[in-house]
Amino acid sequence: MSSWSPERKQSPVGWDSHLSRILFLLLLFVVSAQGVTPKPDACLVSHSGNGSSVSCQPPARLPHYFPADTVYLAVEFFNLTQLPANTLQGIPNLQELHLSNNQLDDLSAKFLLPVPQLKVLDLTLNALTRLPPGLFQVSAALHTLVLKENQLKVLEASWLHSLKALRHLDLSGNQLQALPPGLLASFTDLLILDLGNNQLQTLPPDLLSGPLRLERLHLEGNRLQELGEGLLVRQPKLRYLFLNDNRLATVAAGAFQGLQKLDMLDLSNNLLTTVPEGLWMSLGKAAGNMKDGFDLSGNPWICDQKLDDLFEWLVANEDKMFFHNDTRCAGPKALKGQMLLAVARSP
Numbered sequence: 001m002s003s004w005s006p007e008r009k010q011s012p013v014g015w016d017s018h019l020s021r022i023l024f025l026l027l028l029f030v031v032s033a034q035g036v037t038p039k040p041d042a043c044l045v046s047h048s049g050n051g052s053s054v055s056c057q058p059p060a061r062l063p064h065y066f067p068a069d070t071v072y073l074a075v076e077f078f079n080l081t082q083l084p085a086n087t088l089q090g091i092p093n094l095q096e097l098h099l100s101n102n103q104l105d106d107l108s109a110k111f112l113l114p115v116p117q118l119k120v121l122d123l124t125l126n127a128l129t130r131l132p133p134g135l136f137q138v139s140a141a142l143h144t145l146v147l148k149e150n151q152l153k154v155l156e157a158s159w160l161h162s163l164k165a166l167r168h169l170d171l172s173g174n175q176l177q178a179l180p181p182g183l184l185a186s187f188t189d190l191l192i193l194d195l196g197n198n199q200l201q202t203l204p205p206d207l208l209s210g211p212l213r214l215e216r217l218h219l220e221g222n223r224l225q226e227l228g229e230g231l232l233v234r235q236p237k238l239r240y241l242f243l244n245d246n247r248l249a250t251v252a253a254g255a256f257q258g259l260q261k262l263d264m265l266d267l268s269n270n271l272l273t274t275v276p277e278g279l280w281m282s283l284g285k286a287a288g289n290m291k292d293g294f295d296l297s298g299n300p301w302i303c304d305q306k307l308d309d310l311f312e313w314l315v316a317n318e319d320k321m322f323f324h325n326d327t328r329c330a331g332p333k334a335l336k337g338q339m340l341l342a343v344a345r346s347p
Helices: 018-033 305-316 340-345
Strands: 044-048 051-056 070-075 080-082 096-098 120-122 144-146 168-170 192-194 216-218 240-242 264-266 329-331
Touching: 305 340
Parallel strands: 051 070, 070 096, 096 120, 120 144, 144 168, 168 192, 192 216, 216 240, 240 264
Antiparallel strands: 044 051
């Protein structure tokens, strides 16, 4: 682990990101097509009418400076723990910054000041435990923020102030146990929210009161025990809802009210034994919008008359149901082990 000093060569590490590899190879192809043979210890640089794109991965040496017209910058797989506050000085037109697969444990509050036009910031697979207040004070143009697989245990709403143009926020794969009230209050344009694979047991009632255009919500892989009526009520444009691999035992009757365009629902691998009558009515007897399917497998369903409403809905939508064979009754004893859909079809 080390900090970036321009004169210091970083040790190569393994590549474990398919996306980064594809981007790297694509950039290599473009450079080669332009008749340029890249040096093994140099970053790949390509030029276009929009500006320069720079991709640095080991064994390249990190340069003293980047082209002044740089719009895309990737510094990945270097095992860096720190970056100087002035790293981005001199490239004011930067729009995409990818710093994934390092070991960054902190950032200066001044780090993004030189790049007010930044639109995409990817910090996947680092070691961040916090964000400095004021980090995004000039980042009004930022629309994608990826903090996936860091070591965040808490969040403060103030850390994300100024991000009013944000459309994609990825906080998955951290260690978050709770979220503060008002976290997303100013994110009215948010389309994708990924909170998957954290340790969340509850969600603040106002979590989605700010975003009114959400299309994709990831809550899978947490420790949620119930889904109340208020969380999704203002999300008429939500298309993908992932609640799988939680500890959900209760879903409120009105939990899905307002979901007018849902294309996919994943409730698999929870602790659901029953669901309240009327839960599925808001999705329609024949869920015409659920074109990408739904998954109810891996729950300990008790197949009695309390599921009649669900049975009727399943029969009407069986062509959209995933994993029929893994969606089975856990009780009563006479029906234990039988497929839910088979019981639903029976007279």
